[in-house]
Amino acid sequence: xxxxxxxxxxxxxxxxxxxxxxxxxxxxxxxxxxxxxxxxxxxxxxxxxxxxxxxxxxxxxxxxxxxxxxxxxxxxxxxxxxxxxxxxxxxxxxxxxxxxxxxxxxxxxxxxxxxxxxxxxxxxxxxxxxxxxxxxxxxxxxxxxxxxxxxxxxxxxxxxxxxxxxxxxxxxxxxxxxxxxxxxxxxxxxxxxxxxxxxxxxxxxxxxxxxxxxxxxxxxxxxxxxxxxxxxxxxxxxxxxxxxxxxxxxxxxxxxxxxxxxxxxxxxxxxxxxxx
Numbered sequence: 008x009x010x011x012x013x014x015x016x017x018x019x020x021x022x023x024x025x026x027x028x029x030x031x032x033x034x035x036x037x038x039x040x041x042x043x044x045x046x047x048x049x050x051x052x053x054x055x056x057x058x059x060x061x062x063x064x065x066x067x068x069x070x071x072x073x074x075x076x077x078x079x080x081x082x083x084x085x086x087x088x089x090x091x092x093x094x095x096x097x098x099x100x101x102x103x104x105x106x107x108x109x110x111x112x113x114x115x116x117x118x119x120x121x122x123x124x125x126x127x128x129x130x131x132x133x134x135x136x137x138x139x140x141x142x143x144x145x146x147x148x149x150x151x152x153x154x155x156x157x158x159x160x161x162x163x164x165x166x167x168x169x170x171x172x173x174x175x176x177x178x179x180x181x182x183x184x185x186x187x188x189x190x191x192x193x194x195x196x197x198x199x200x201x202x203x204x205x206x207x208x209x210x211x212x213x214x215x216x217x218x219x220x221x222x223x224x225x226x227x228x229x230x231x232x233x234x235x236x237x238x239x240x241x242x243x244x245x246x247x248x249x250x251x252x253x254x255x256x257x258x259x260x261x262x263x264x265x266x267x268x269x270x271x272x273x274x275x276x277x278x279x280x281x282x283x
Contacts, residue, residue, distance in 0.1 A: 012189075013047070014043060014047075014185055014189040014192065016043060016047070016181050016182060017047035017050075019179060020047040020048060020148075020179070023036050023146070023179040024052075024110070026176075027108060027144045027176070027177070028055065028059065030176060031105060031142045031143065031144045032176025033139045033145050033147070033174050033175050033176050034145070034146045034147070034176060034177045034178075035146075035149070035153075035179070036048075036147065036149070037150070037151065037153065037154075037178070037179065038150065038180075038181030039150060039181070039184075040150055040219075041218065041220050041221050041222075042184075042220065043193070045112050045113075045148070048061060048110055048112055048146075052110060058106065060081055060108070060109055060110070062076050062077055062080045062109070063076075063112040063113055064113045064116040064117070065113075065116065066116050067116070068126075070130065071089075071090075071094070073116075073117075073130055074095060074098060078098055081098060081101050083101060095137065098137075099137045099138070102143045103138070103141045105141075105142055105143060107144075108144035108145070109138065109143065109144070109146070110148065111147050112148045112149075114148060114153055115150060115153040117131050117134070117147070117153075118130075118156035118157065118160055127164060127165075128160055135170060139174050157171075185219075187210060187214070190209075190210045190213050190220075191206060193213075193223065194209040194210055197209070197223065197224065197227045198227060198242060200241060200242075201247075204244050205243075205247045208248070208251065209223050212226060212251060226247065226250045226251060227242075229249075229250035229253060230242045230249070230250040232250075233246045233249050233250060
């Protein structure tokens with residue numbers, strides 16, 4: 008939902024991915040959920056179709072699922088009888104040509120989800136030995152959960168992280184939130200024909216909701232549905248307000264407080280008109 012509006016966080020992700028592609032180094036991008044990291048990475052990858060493959064990892068401990076996800080993104084032939092070792096070799100043969108960069112989103116799933124004494128991070132070790140040590144450009148996009156998993160792995164097994172951290176060519180720590188200008192740009196990208204009051208409502212909701220950008224996207228989707236039911240293509244302020252009323256969950260109390268106590272005169276006048 009942020010592809011049409013490159014936020015300041017999105018630009019930092021673009022720069023980090025540019026660095027990984029150009030230098031053939033490992034880049035680690037770390038940021039909180041719902042900041043648009045995945046959308047920015049997908050958007051950047053789409054502009055490099057011949058040189059980048061994007062993979063959004065899924066949870067799970069089994070290696071075969073991990074390698075199947077990567078193989079699919081590379082176009083490597085797989086079948087139900089494919090063994091992990093076989094897929095490893097095919098993937099390595101494809102990527103070690105250094106013609107493709109690999110982006111792994113939700114990279115915290117590279118660590119085992121059950122910390123048995125001998126549950127070593129085989130996926131991380133494979134990335135290091137088969138790809139990163141061979142000069143393959145790799146970018147890992149993750150949340151702080153990555154480092155919690157890494158620490159737990161070190162505390163509960165004999166594995167140490169020095170070799171892995173020593174191979175990180177660039178670490179990009181993202182801000183914890185988007186600025187009001189960024190949120191407004193995203194809102195306008197989602198609703199380019201909306202009036203200022205509708206945009207203001209979306210920004211206020213994103214700032215106070217735990218769902219953040221995902222919440223904004225959900226409100227717009229619901230507002231489109233409301234307008235469609237009324238046989239209209241254009242979304243109006245009343246559609247946004249209806250979507251907010253139907254979609255704001257009890258935990259989103261901050262939005263109601265923000266709407267009732269404007270923080271500046273401009274917002275007060277806009278919100279006052281919105282409630283007329």
